[in-house]
Amino acid sequence: MLDPYERSAEYLDLMIAETWQSLGPALAEALQQVKAGPGPVVDVGAGTGRGVRAICAALPGGDPVLAVEPSSAMRAVLLARVHDDPQLRGRVTVLAEDAAHAPLPDALRAIVAVNVLGHLPPAERRALWRSAARALAPGGALIVGVAPPFTPQRVPRTRMASVTVGALHYEGWATAEPSGQDEITWHMDYRVLRDGLPLSEVTVDYRWWVASESQLAEEAAEAGLAMRPAGNPDLGLHLLTRHGE
Template sequence: MTDPYAGSAEYLDLLIAGFWEAAAPDVASVLAELPPGSGAVVDLGAGSGRGVRVLGEAVPGVPVVAVEPSAVMRAALMPRIVDDPDLRDRVTVLPGGALDEVLPGEVRAVLALNMLGHLTGPERRELLERVLRALVPGGVLVTNLAPPFEPVTVPRALMARTEVGELVYEGYASAEPSGADGLVWRMEYRTLRGDAEISAVTVEYPWCVCSEEELVAEATALGFGVRRVGDPALGLHVLGRSSAGASALA
């Protein structure tokens, strides 16, 4: 299977930093509400490890499982773990996809950020079922939804820009519909020195769209309660398992 990040990995950690700067406080606040216990916490689609770091800091002293299928992203993830003595003792990195790996027993929290669209609708529902079975009462799944929520054309736009040393790194995104619930994203990355472009790469990958209404319907049918958290622009949703059953979106 082709690794969709093989060509763009050098840009991804840099250009996703802004998302995590905005989202990390809200994610940490949700994790601070977890019930006490020794159960593991899990990051599905761990990427370069920014979410793993948030888990490690917000839920101290418990095992962390990082699931990441991309070899090039694991190459960025592992140094972030190995260079932190606490994370090195606690984090296990698994190389499969979200549906390839068996979740540990008594999971207290699962992060699934910026990755749901890599799953088809049936795969997404299977993931929700698996997470629900693994979560302890009071445990949560934290995920996010980003537009578009239906298969439409997305005009090319600058998504992120950052400077490191003398260089500027930019990421542009556009998309075209593909089927009843899919898109093909076209991601263009550039490295600039002054006005000169010194390197560039373009990658394409499929993405399954999911609206908030769809997610809520699927989650509540299984017995999750669903609530929004944080800045609406981040699309963060918390799916909680409780003995009281599901609740409406709050």
């Protein structure tokens, strides 16, 4: 299967750094709302590991963390980040799987799936709800990120990130077009400039499945999970727990 991040992974950690300045504390706050006691935590679609680092900082007790990431290019950054931090190296296991096929341990304290749901076709998304309902310990929670667009619609070209490293400037641009009944195609452009002049540009397209918050809540309910917002609504984090917990 073609890896959409093979050509863009070198830029992505730079592009998301500013977002994680607010998302990291929000994820930490959401984890503090989880009622389950100590136990394993799974980060599904761990990417370059910024979420893994936030999880470990929020839960300093040493809970083992399983970082699931299917992209070898993203995993290279993830594994380097884990190895270089003694606080992560002893507790984080990196697994080369995707959300649909990753074996989840039993009695999980939490499952984190931030910036992941759009990668999952509806059937795989429903499978994630069912897997979480089986694998979570009593009081455990699945923490997901829900972001617009919620319906197939055009997203105008927007600069998503702008970062300077040394003498070079890096920009990330995004636009999207409807490409199916419940999906869009993102067109991502990553530009490298020096003194305002372009040095290189990489363009990557990838599919993204969309769903409204109410639709996601209905799907989760079918698996026995109740969904509720967590923290700042602008960040789109939600907690899913078994009904009655």
